[in-house]
Amino acid sequence: MESGRLLAAIIDHAIDGIITIDNRGNIESINPAALELFGYHSEEVIGHNVSMLMPEPDRGNHDTYIHNYQTTGHKKIIGIGREVMGLKKSGETFPFRLAVSEVWLKDKNIFTGFIHDLTREKAAEDMLRQHAVELENKVSERTSDLISLVSELEKAKAEVSKSLEKEIELSQLKSRFVSMASHEFRTPLSSVQLSASLIEKYADRPDDKVNIIKHTNRIKGAVQLLTSILNDFLSLEKLETGIVVLNKQYINLVELAEEITEEMQLICKKNQHIVYQHTGEIGHFTLDSNLLKNALVNLISNAIKYSGEDTLIEFTTCIDEEGCSISVKDNGIGIPEEDQVHLFEPFFRAHNTGNIPGTGLGLNIVKRYIELMEGQMEFESEVHKGTSFRVSFR
Secondary structure, eight states, X not given: OHHHHHHHHHHHTOSSEEEEEOTTSBEEEEOHHHHHHHTOOHHHHTTSBGGGGOOTTHHHHHHHHHHHHHHHOOOSSBTTOEEEEEEOTTSOEEEEEEEXXXXXXXXXXXXXXXXXXXXXXXXXXXXXXXXXXHHHHHHHHHHHHHHHHHHHHHHHHHHHHHHHHHHXXXXXXXXXXXXXXXXXXXXXXXXXXXXXXXXXHHTTOGGGHHHHHHHHHHHHHHHHHHHHHHHHHHHHHHHHHTOOOOOOEEEEHHHHHHHHHHHHHTTOOTTOEEEEEEESSOOEEEEOHHHHHHHHHHHHHHHHHTSOSSOEEEEEEEEETTEEEXXXXXXXXXXXXXXXXXXXXXXXXXXXXXXXXXXSOHHHHHHHHHHHTTOEEEEEEETTTEEEEEEEEO
């Protein structure tokens, strides 16, 4: 008797719920912890089928579970335990851990269920899961921000590197400019000084008009050379600083080419002639007249400079359904094959130019002007046979 009262006291004061049912599933006993958990009084559940404490689908299948066990002996919960859902009197469901044991008495067997409420654990798991999701989102956001920051840093680094390279390039260009200018300016300035002195000497001799004209022409030529050099430097400066503004308009290409031909013929050498020809019924095209004139004057100046007396310079334009093409061809000294790869580099001059004056900037400027107008430039050259430049626009 004493042991029975002890067992009853233990069951009544157990923290977890304890329920016993018979082999038909009817509740025989239920401890206070289980009653509080499900929200019932003992008289509301004892004698009723335990399925009343289960939500669907377990509620409808419970009797089948007992029958299958009694028929097959296969245990799904007994001695194993699992997480299930309980149904409170209020209709609220909650999770709990169910462990079932089978007890044999003299003439019957009963099943005892031990119920451990998992509501707090599941809430804690849900909170932990929610925190994990929030943490993952924060990590993702921080990672995204970090990637963006790294990208901005890389971009800034590239811009700084590009600026540094540009500074180095400009510094080199300035050094080459000072070196080249000091050499190229010295010759024409010396010529101007000498010719001016000789003109002053010949001025007292009325019969020396021929010498005065000769030295006057030398001064003009020297000034023209200095002007050409300065124009090249100014053009390069504008290109490097990005202040060259493209102004494409529908221009009369034939009139512009004839005007250039007339102007350039004035500086040709003895018996040197520029022959201009246009092909196509249309004479107009959309281009920047200032940039185009600068480029063509440069190409024709080179043809004059690097060709001898008694030579022809062929200047042609063509407008057809494929676009516009312009070519300048001479019969001059030509460009050595090994120098052709460097032809458009600033300050580069082929090694066969000798004492012919020049800055080495002209073709670099021409190419950049043509590219600004979205054109293409190509050339062919052979030493002692001349050079042909062709620019095309679509």
